[in-house]
Amino acid sequence: MGSELVWRWCVAGNGLMRCFYNNNTTAIAKASSLYLSSPKPKPKILILTPVPPLALVRITRSSSSSFSLNLGQGYSSSSSNENNEKRKKKGGREYLEMTEQELMRECEMDTFKASGPGGQHRNKRESAVRVKHIPTGLIAQAVEDRSQHMNRASALARLRTLLALHVRNTVDIHTYSPPPDLLAILPLKSTLxxxxxQIGPNNPKFLLGMQALLDLILAVDGSVSEAAKYVGLSTGALSRLILSHDSLRMAVNQLRASKGLKPLK
Structure with missing residues (x-):
């Protein structure tokens, strides 16, 4: 791994004031001693790394963590590792049940200029919004409004749809019973x-039902006829429900294609 380098970073506002690194530990000690004895703000963060940082880390005034970096890897911290583990344990349903604020804490957001409605007033500001869900890598954006606030709300709504379509929950098909969210989107002819x-696509709760249906279809290897048996519908009735929603149809067909099955039409 080579010699360790010691980095001392001092938080000042939103940035970093000073950084020491050297393969010579004596030089590090002297530099650190001089800096620590100065009247300047004292370091709040100690980083031990075998190589210089590969990228800057945004650190706020209240930040206080110990980071470590292995050769060829990115930064990590005990607190961020714990958060990442918690995120990995979350199922798709938990993401959909988050409030807007909770979901935003899982995301990175950036703004940009984009063409859209507004005539001579369009593109004057970076009102378009793009959000990236860090745990899943899913990205959604909204550009149609001149209000950044409205575009953020639209982008988050689209992100929720993407989470419902692409993040699966584990299903034990041997003990399976349709959850209430799934039953709520089924036509009344369902025997269960x-x-x-019946909840339709315009109802926010439809996403939970759609996600549960996709979980079931994946659990039965893409077979709509098998899934229909578990929800008390005929194959035709379930197929019509799937085909009535473009995003749901596309997601089901992707699952079927991954299992070597023909798409629904």
Missing amino acids: RSSGP
């Missing part, structure tokens, strides 16, 4: 449904 209106 209770009374109440």
Whole structure:
């Protein structure tokens, strides 16, 4: 791994004030001693690495963590590793149940200029919004409004749809019973449904039902006829439900293609 380099970073506002590194530990000690004895703010972060940093890390005034870097790898910290492990344990349903604020904490957001409505006023500001969901890598954007706030809300709504379509929950088909979210989007002819209106695509709860249906179809290896048996519908009735929603149809056909099955039409 080679000699260790010691980096001392001092947080100042939103940036880093000073950084020491050297293969010579004596030089490090002298430099650090001089710096620590100065009237300047003292370092809050100690980083031990075998190589210089590969990228800058954004550190806020309140940040205080110990980072380590292995050769050829990126930065990590005990706190960020714990957060990443928690994120990995989350299922798709948990993402959909998050509030807007909770979901934003899982995302990176950037703004940009894009063509759109507004005539002479368009493109005057970076009102278009792009959000990236860090745990899954899914990206959604909105450009149609001149309000950045409105575009952020639209981008998050589209991200929720992507999470429903592409993030699966584990299903034990041997003990499977359709969850209420799935039953709610089924037509009334389902033998498992209770009374109440069928939830349609315009209802925010439809995403939970759509996600649950995709979980089931994946669990039965893409077979719509098998999935229909578990939800109390005929194959034709379930196929019509799938085909009535373009995004759902495309997601089901992707699952079927991965299993070597023909697409629904």
